[in-house]
Amino acid sequence: MKLQAKRLFIExxxxxxxxxxxxxxxxxxTxxxxxxxxxIRDAxxxxxxEYAKKALRSCLSGNENDIEKMIAELTTHANIYKFKVTLDEALGKLKAEGSNG
Incomplete structure (x- = not known):
């Protein structure tokens, strides 16, 4: 068996x-x-x-300007925490299916 450091992802x-x-x-x-x-569980x-936003940002990959634009828009016009939950749920479904990892 060959293992490697590989992160599951959704696009x-x-x-x-x-x-x-x-x-x-x-x-x-990670x-x-x-x-x-x-x-920070006792914070x-x-x-x-703030940590949830940092974690979201750390898990995103793409054009840096696009990421910053999306985060700014989500912060001022939507619920960035709900957005993160949606992404986490999609990632969880992918993991349950055994895909991409």
Whole structure:
């Protein structure tokens, strides 16, 4: 058996409010991100919410300008936390199917 460090990911397209769109990958969190989440379990709510945004940003892959534009739009015009949950659920379904990893 041959093993390697490989992160599961989903690919998705995001449509901006201006009608343009961009493609991204959302990768499963690394051990460092998971450990960081455990480290702040006793933190206040604001710190936990900031960590969730940091984790989302760390798991996104794509054009940096597009990522920043999407995060800014989600922050001001939507619920970035719900968006992250949607991506996590899609990643979980992929993992359950045994695909891509």
């Amino acid at each position: 998705f397209e995001y449509e901006y409010l201006d009608g343009s769109s961009a493609s991204f990958r959302y990768m499963e969190p 051990t460092e991100l998971i450990d960081g989440g455990i480290d 206040d709510v604001k710190e936990k919410m």
